[in-house]
Amino acid sequence: MTSTLHPGLGEAARSFLSRTHQLLIDGRMVESDSGRRTDIVDPGTGAVIATAAEASATDVDRAVHAARRAFEGPWSKVTPAERTRMMLRFASLIEDHADELAELECINSGKPLPFCRNGDVVGIAEMLRYMAGWTTKMGGETPNVSMPGEWHAYTLREPVGVVGQIIPWNFPLNMAMWKIAPALATGCTIVMKPSEQTPLTALRLGELALDAGIPAGVLNIVTGFGNPVGAAIAAHPGIDKVAFTGSGETGRRIVQAASGNLKRVSLELGGKSPVIVFPDANLEAAAAGVCSSIFFHAGQICAAGSRLYVHERVFDEVLDGIAKRANAMKMGHGMDAGTQMGPVISRRQLDRVAGYIDQGQQEGATLFAGGQASGEHGYFVQPTVLTGVKPGMRVHDEEIFGPVLCAMSFNDEDLDSIAATANATTYGLAASIWTKDLGRAHKMARRLQAGIVNVNALSSPDATLPYGGYKQSGWGRERGYDAIKLYTEVKAVAINLNN
Numbered sequence: 001m002t003s004t005l006h007p008g009l010g011e012a013a014r015s016f017l018s019r020t021h022q023l024l025i026d027g028r029m030v031e032s033d034s035g036r037r038t039d040i041v042d043p044g045t046g047a048v049i050a051t052a053a054e055a056s057a058t059d060v061d062r063a064v065h066a067a068r069r070a071f072e073g074p075w076s077k078v079t080p081a082e083r084t085r086m087m088l089r090f091a092s093l094i095e096d097h098a099d100e101l102a103e104l105e106c107i108n109s110g111k112p113l114p115f116c117r118n119g120d121v122v123g124i125a126e127m128l129r130y131m132a133g134w135t136t137k138m139g140g141e142t143p144n145v146s147m148p149g150e151w152h153a154y155t156l157r158e159p160v161g162v163v164g165q166i167i168p169w170n171f172p173l174n175m176a177m178w179k180i181a182p183a184l185a186t187g188c189t190i191v192m193k194p195s196e197q198t199p200l201t202a203l204r205l206g207e208l209a210l211d212a213g214i215p216a217g218v219l220n221i222v223t224g225f226g227n228p229v230g231a232a233i234a235a236h237p238g239i240d241k242v243a244f245t246g247s248g249e250t251g252r253r254i255v256q257a258a259s260g261n262l263k264r265v266s267l268e269l270g271g272k273s274p275v276i277v278f279p280d281a282n283l284e285a286a287a288a289g290v291c292s293s294i295f296f297h298a299g300q301i302c303a304a305g306s307r308l309y310v311h312e313r314v315f316d317e318v319l320d321g322i323a324k325r326a327n328a329m330k331m332g333h334g335m336d337a338g339t340q341m342g343p344v345i346s347r348r349q350l351d352r353v354a355g356y357i358d359q360g361q362q363e364g365a366t367l368f369a370g371g372q373a374s375g376e377h378g379y380f381v382q383p384t385v386l387t388g389v390k391p392g393m394r395v396h397d398e399e400i401f402g403p404v405l406c407a408m409s410f411n412d413e414d415l416d417s418i419a420a421t422a423n424a425t426t427y428g429l430a431a432s433i434w435t436k437d438l439g440r441a442h443k444m445a446r447r448l449q450a451g452i453v454n455v456n457a458l459s460s461p462d463a464t465l466p467y468g469g470y471k472q473s474g475w476g477r478e479r480g481y482d483a484i485k486l487y488t489e490v491k492a493v494a495i496n497l498n499n
């Protein structure tokens with residue numbers, strides 16, 4: 001099997017890959033009940049690099065019971081300050097294993113190594129440290145009540161309980177930590193299901209959490225398919241909350257499954273995020289920003305700026321800048337030096353994205369750059385730009401989740417009407433505005449229906465900033481204090497001092 005591995009992989013990553021990967025339940029690696037295994041593929045070559053255990057509903061049940069025991073037992077006895085220290089140790093261990101984690105993330109998700117090392121790994125350590133700070137600061141309040149007599153009233157913010165977390169394949173480390181860190185900070189326990197395509201780094205994180213002293217059963221990792229593993233988590237009566245990132249279709253299934261015990265649900269479901277470039281903008285920076293947003297990680301980003309609206313006076317200039325960059329982009333294996341864009345995750349995703357590119361042209365769009373896809377040795381789609389795109393075309397209305405930009409022009413000065421065009425989507429995750437006019441920037445920010453608005457930028461990756469969507473982009477916000485709220489219940493306690 002080692003012959004199929006990229007030669008750039010270090011010893012630690014190789015040694016991890018060569019292990020027999022199991023499920024992490026109650027602090028121990030255990031075989032799955034089914035005994036079945038799934039191939040784990042390097043999308044940059046198409047080669048199998050490992051196999052992972054396929055959990056069953058019985059395994060999920062075991063994990064839920066372990067999480068419940070930890071929640072009611074050892075984890076409930078750990079003081080907030082001790083939780084902080086454990087989380088900080090966890091963050092330090094992640095940094096100690098940064099190269100190994102980055103290489104595993106790169107070889108399994110396809111994202112270029114420098115992004116994995118300097119973006120994902122650095123980012124998850126930051127996220128842990130940020131959330132670790134909240135453990136000692138997330139108390140309740142003492143409201144000034146007006147009931148007759150004398151009262152002492154206060155609120156308690158308590159952990160929601162056992163949480164199920166179901167994550168996708170595009171950012172395996174980040175998506176895991178955006179969910180694990182606030183759950184740990186608030187005193188919840190976790191049953192996590194990584195994507196069946198990218199379970200490796202979550203398993204490694206689970207081991208590092210144990211090494212950091214986080215008690216057995218607090219973080220359980222069950223690998224396997226959406227059905228049965230994700231479905232069993234969503235439906236399980238012993239789970240108090242489920243947090244999901246992925247497709248709208250699966251999000252809807254999870255909402256239905258969760259209705260049995262009315263567990264709390266948070267969802268992050270992607271988008272079709274507009275980028276609006278006004279003529280006074282820094283056009284060079286806008287073109288570069290658009291490219292890094294839609295082509296970085298081959299467009300497999302929920303907040304990717306996939307609908308571009310450029311004022312007609314500067315449309316040609318901006319589009320030429322984008323096409324020049326797209327055509328010059330170095331595609332390749334994520335571990336190869338100089339790679340700017342890696343593969344898409346799978347043959348299925350390649351076919352899906354290529355299908356959109358074909359269909360867009362059939363529906364009347366023009367191919368302005370890229371357009372080719374090749375699945376012979378890894379799954380690669382060229383950075384692609386479509387012009388002449390209109391509402392009603394599938395490439396306009398649907399999330400492609402590939403390196404495909406739909407570019408349109410506008411000639412309007414009326415901000416309400418520009419916003420109406422940008423808002424004409426079922427999604428509402430992110431939006432980006434490019435202008436030097438501060439008044440226009442703030443006015444547009446208010447008019448856009450999006451959970452995240454960036455001005456003269458396409459992303460704002462910071463642990464403090466809430467992340468999530470309006471409309472069908474989801475329910476709730478991750479990151480920031482809002483994530484603490486997602487993992488807590490509020491209890492109002494009122495004491496009549498006269499009785």
Ligand code: NAI
Nearest residue numbers: 167168194195225226230231246247250269270302399401
């Ligand atoms: P998906 O939403 O089906 O998969 C995401 C996670 O949900 C995986 O862990 C999967 O095993 C799990 N899952 C699948 N079916 C489930 C079920 N019935 N119950 C519980 N969990 C279940 O996404 P998929 O099929 O990999 O990708 C399809 C499209 O979804 C992409 O092309 C993209 O448009 C969108 N997507 C959006 C993401 C985002 O970050 N918002 C991430 C991944 C996909």
Ligand code: MG
Nearest residue numbers: 226247249250
């Ligand atoms: Mg699916």
